[in-house]
Amino acid sequence: MAKAWKFGHDTDTDVIIPARYLNRSELDYLAAHCMEDADPTFAQNVKVGDIMIGGKNFGCGSSREHAPLAIKAAGIKVIIAESYARIFYRNSLNIGMPIMECPEAVLGIEAGDEVNVDLETGKIDNITKNTTFQARPFPQFMQELIKAGGLIPYVKEKQKHA
């Protein structure tokens, strides 16, 4: 059962992972403090495969890659938002954290809804409300990047076949 966690517009990287935890970069440490200042219950209650919903300009602020790393390590399968800040978007793809832009789905999904997302087709099913949304599917390059687990494994994989 993939559950939706919903956050608002301009959710910044300081809220996603506060700088007071950037003195370390271990993934389980980052995951344990993910979203702490917005919802202190998130890290304890999030389940592997859950999804995160954001508003416009998700991930604005700092360039810390720790932000998408924390969300990924917390178990979030995909982020769906109206739009993303530039550096966060790039960082997410680089570490293999799937993110989608779909304003209709953001409006049509509430916190706690049960949601199923097909990463390959971009189809988003809100099972609780019995509605369906279509995000733009990832370009081939990005699908391969995500499948490989990010930019570094992707580059290495390509080197192997070169």
Add this chain to the structure above:
Amino acid sequence: MGMTISEKILAAHAGLEQVAPGEIINAKLDIVLANDVTGPVAIQEFGKLGINEVYDNKKVVLVPDHFTPNKDIASAEQSKILRGFAKEQQIEHYWEVGQVGIEHCLLPEQGVVLPGDLIIGADSHTCTYGALGAFATGVGSTDCAAGMATGEAWFRVPESLKFVFHGSKFQPWVGGKDLILYIIGMIGVDGARYKAMEFTGDGIRALSMDNRFTMSNMAVEAGAKVGIIAPDDITMEYVRARAKRDFKVYASDKNASYEKIFDINTEDIPLQVAFPHLPENTKSVDEASGIKIDQVVIGSCTNGRLEDLQITAEILKGKKIHPEVRCIIFPGTQQIYLEALRSGLIETFIEAGVAVSTPTCGPCLGGHMGILAKGERALATTNRNFVGRMGHPESEVYLSNPAVAAASAIRGEIVHPREVVK
């Protein structure tokens, strides 16, 4: 078709005659930067590539400035990774505590970044170097690692937004901080998302380099990729004293195309204060008047330069910080600190009851050296006022220029400098 300064720099580094917004290019990098927070993650990713050496040990720049002098064991371990890598790779531009400063004050001061450069940095405020007429943008640790390995990065050529400041007359105490806060208030924190901001006009030409760095520094607070200012005589005077290598100066063509042009009368801009919890929540200082504060922070990569300290001293001279306010000043670099010391500014600060710190990012990002407790409120010359930015998630940060911050530190509440300097 003409090109903007941003398009010209990107084209030149991609080996192309012409580029247009939306185009994806692969370009050669002049500088790749990381710090003690983002560097260790980049070094780890670099290690996974199976490459032994960085592409150029003069172009990879490492600055331990965020949690230094190290605040705890964990951050000391992070710095140790950075230090070890700098030594192993014989990185030319690495500074140890005692010489290090806040990266975006230090690199221009030391002539490491120059006009016409293409720069990526694993720090969002890398856009500061746009003030020199460089194309400089923030990236994450993985992009940084790939850049350290290959000396290249891919870019989507951004659309440009032009901000023309008409007139070189400013309201009293207004500086670069007020101009950029005014713009962010106007277009919002995603108003320039993915785009290049270009600042121009008589108002910009009248600004000192220190004020220009402040403006370009906060371009990312509007979501921009860069905040660029074409070099002029003021830029060249600053750069010639520092450059140790060749560089090229670019300017936008007269027929370059912009997604939008904003015309602003410089003299219309009053002193700005950004209310919690977004830099776009700007009001004039008079609308913020009377808000009680517990702490004032003057410094950071936004406003930690010599001119910022001079303005601060001008207001604090012969006065005392309010007894219920902690005022902390962070000079941006050791050289700025030394010049402030020699010209008597530090003495003025200490006599006023200010805590003067060694250069560090410190409390700006809630790291150390001035963290807020629950319910406390700070006025800071820094760049972000997000929830929990300077400490407890229920603390508050207001943003202003150094003159407003210094005057408010004396009064114990946000106040226009004219109320303090009579």
